[in-house]
Amino acid sequence: MKNKTVKALAILLAATTVSMMGGVSAMAADDTATEADAAEETTDDAEAEDDAEAEDGEASDDQAAADNVAALIDKIYVQERTDTTDEDCKAAKEAWDALTDAQKELVEGEEASPEYFGADTGDASNDDPRNQDEIGENELLVVSFGTSFNDSRAEDIKGIEDALQEAYPDWSVRRAFTAQIIINHVEARDDEYIDNMDQALERAVDNGVKNLVVQPTHLMHGAEYDEMVGVIDNYKDKFESVAIAEPMLGEVGDDATVINDDKKAVAQAITDEACKEAGYDDMKAAADDGTAFVFMGHGTSHTANVTYDQMQTQMEDLGFTNAFIGTVEGKPEDTECQAVIEKIKDAGFKKVVLRPLMVVAGDHANNDMAGDDEDSWKSQFEAAGAFDSVDCQIAGLGRIEAVEDLYVAHTKDAIDSLGAEDGAEVSDSEDTEEAADAETTDETAEDTEAAE
Structure with missing residues (x-):
């Protein structure tokens, strides 16, 4: 009986020990699982943080690239041509082309925006900058404020120039814009080189032009016209004769009742x-x-x-x-x-x-x-x-045939005036001193785009 009791106690003790060991094992397993879960969560958090930092870094890089382009655009969005203008225009376009589509949307500066290079304004190849040499003795220089809208430049400004060239085949029609901002925009975006006033007049001098007739496409005798006259006045002694034709609407007159x-x-x-x-x-x-x-x-x-x-x-x-x-x-x-x-x-x-x-749309x-x-x-x-x-x-008005005919008639008057005794004198319809003081305006402006 005593042996049976001892044996039973031994069996019970063994069973209890096994049970306790199983519990400890289970507890250990639970602890291990908890530690694994915690480690996994820590890893996930670290990976998420790394991803966020990577995204922030990419976003920062994107904005930096866009800001660089914006700064380059702002640098050429100026009214004065410098020795580095051509290089600056090229650098701005190359930097823009290197951007991704997403980066282009981030371009924003004092004047810069995605529209500067990204807006679709038509096919620039339809235009003619008319900056060729081999002019000859007679030049008809057509001066416009300008526009960066390709279709309008081709239809309106080029339309007037084409009409004048057809009407006066013995004269070489050349172009000048007064808005350097627009000249730079077209050069940077479309690789089209348009002369400003000084470039066009220097080209005329270098080509040995003797007789110069200037036809402005400006609407009126405003500040743009005045400034144009002032620039021409600096070159009048370099030609045998110079005449400036009337703008589209002719003389201004004193008050609202004056029409012509x-x-x-x-x-x-x-x-x-x-x-x-x-x-x-x-x-x-x-x-x-x-x-x-x-x-x-x-x-x-x-x-x-x-x-x-x-x-x-x-x-x-x-x-x-x-x-x-x-x-x-x-x-x-x-x-x-x-x-x-x-x-x-x-x-x-x-x-x-x-x-x-x-004049231009x-x-x-x-x-x-x-x-x-x-x-x-x-x-x-x-x-x-x-x-x-x-x-x-x-x-724009420039594409209307009757308006083109009006410019042709104004040019004829200017050409005919060269036969007069004072034909070589620059038109004095606008005082050049007033031109120097005139407040800049853009009665035919396209924007300074603004323009652009």
């Missing part, structure tokens, strides 16, 4: 084109259908700004009750957008067509007039809630 044949021709030409594109036979037919046309000019702080009021007078003189002249700059106040809206509302017209009163036409931003003219007219429709015609 040039203003009449342009008023008729632009309204004819606007009606044709809108599907009307004439302005009366459009008026009968409740349609008003708004012709948006740039505006200027120069005294020549009265030209816009004169164009309004001219429209009224022609009986065009549904033609309204406006300006981007809004000077005088009766030509700013809201004032024009009120005029059209008071007149009772329910349909509106917006069209630029500018560039930045102002595409953005200030027809853009989607809330401050564009189209958006402001739509927000007025007073019109059944607001349409835009994006076309």
